[in-house]
Amino acid sequence: MADAGALRRTSGTYGLYAALACLGYLLTALGAILPELREERGLPRGEVALYPSAFALGLMVVGIVGHRAAERLGRFALPSALVALVGGAGIMAVGGGRAGAGIGALVLGLGGAGLVQLVPAGLRVLHGGDGTVPIGEANAVASTASVLSPLLIGAALAQGLGWRAAFAVPPLAxxxxxxxxxxxVAPMSAEAVPDAAGERVPRGFVSRWLDLVLAVGVEFCMVFWAADFLRSVKDLGSGAATTFSAAFVLGMAAGRAVSAPMVRAAGRPDRLLAVAALIGVTGFTVLWTAPAPFAVAGLLVVGLGVALLYPVILGQALAAWPSQPVRAAARCALASGVAIGVAPLVLGTLADLTTLRAAVLVAPFLLFVLLIRCGWRLRTGSGL
Structure with a gap:
């Protein structure tokens, strides 16, 4: 792993961090507005969950063909992704009806997937190594930005201003x-873009890809449903629930801010992932069982636990396929798309069939599966 002390951050590094911050803001904002969309349009949770699924469809499209698009667009790839991201947010804010919001979420997903693909690959080119430290820092910046969206949207709702301006204007600016x-601009080495004909996907990459599906599934179950859970299960008001849902992303921002020393101290990545998953399960227990004030603290602890899962697993996945960094990053975007498209939708559908209190158990279940996989690798010494 790259030594955090030797990391030389340039203006290009900070530009990539800021681009990912736009995505972080909008992802959490999308979760924050779901209760408002549901109430505005009288939708069941299963149907309102289709907006995150439209976003995830964009991720999956780019995950399949994104490396070829990056090759053709070259230096214009990341600007194009950023324009699509904020353009999708604008469509969601001003578009009328279900179709407008769905199309906006899809375009937002296409742009977001481009950033998920290009920013980590660009950071690896800039800084070398497996990229875990700069990727962790980039995600810390994105998580910090994501804290702002529920706070701003919650404040706008409390003042009777609606969610739209707070949703779209900050990332647009x-x-x-x-x-x-x-x-x-995301730098790419010349040899990183072309496909190696007939090259098989490494088994280690496939294993980390599955871990990524689990980790992202947990993260976005909480991002998209925390506000509704606090509102419907813990009986907080609309503005308060949206505002206090920021506890999850606040925990994630704090956890990712200390990612570099945590990565160095842990040694083996699976040891760090197992500890992080256990912290997440502990926080979820408090969230699920405690009354509102303590439940918010539990949500914060869930964020602390989940924080390191994505950057550590992503760094390991990219390192497992070093000959094809852009293609590997695109496939990782596909993993995110699968997770975001399936896990929150399953949770929302189960909530309609049972209760949201019962359905939210999907999140700790995914953490337990990840914990078992990490424990197996630690016990056997296997990277698979």
Whole structure:
């Protein structure tokens, strides 16, 4: 792993961090507005969960063909992804009816997937190694930005201003600055783009890909349903539930802010992942069983536990396929798309069939599966 002390951050590094911050803001914002969309349009939870699924469809499309699009677009790949991301947010904010919001979520997903593909690969080119430390920092910046969206949307709702301006304007402003200053560029080595004909996907990559599906599934079950859980199960008001749902992403931001020393101290990645999963399960127990004030604290602890899962697993996945970093990053975006498309939708559908209190148990179940996989690798010494 790259030594965090030797990491030299350039203006290009910070540009990539800021681009990912736009995505972090909008992902949490999408979760924050789901209760409002459900109430506005009288939708069941299973149907409102289709908006995250439309976003996930964009991720899956880019996950399959994104490496070829990156090759053709070259230096314009990341600016194009950023424009699609904030353009999708604008469509969701101003588009009328279910179709407008669905199309906006799909375009947002296409842009977000482009950033998920290009930013980690660009950071690995800039800084070398497996990229775990700069990828962790990038996700810490994204998590910090994601804290702002439920706070701003909650404040807008409390003031009777609605969710739309707080949803779309901040990421649009940041994206405009990045594009105008030409900071939205992801470097790629010449040999990283072309496919190696007939090259098989490494088994180690496949194993980490499955871990990524589990980790992202947990993260977005909480991102998309925490506000509704606090509102419907813990009986907080609309504005308060949206605001306090920021506890999850606040925990994630705090956890990712200390990712570099945690990665160095843990030694083996699976040891760190197992500890993180256990912390997440502990926090979820408090969230599920405790009354509102303590439940919010539990949500914070869940965020702390989940924080390191994605950057550590992503770094390991990219390192497992070093000859094809752009293709590997695209396949990792596909993993995110599968997770976001399936896990929150399953949770929402189960909530309609049973209760949201019961359905949210999907999240700790995924953590337990990940914990078992990490324990197996630690016991056997296997990377699979």
């Amino acid at each position: 940041l994206a405009a600055v990045l594009l105008l200053t030409r900071r939205a």
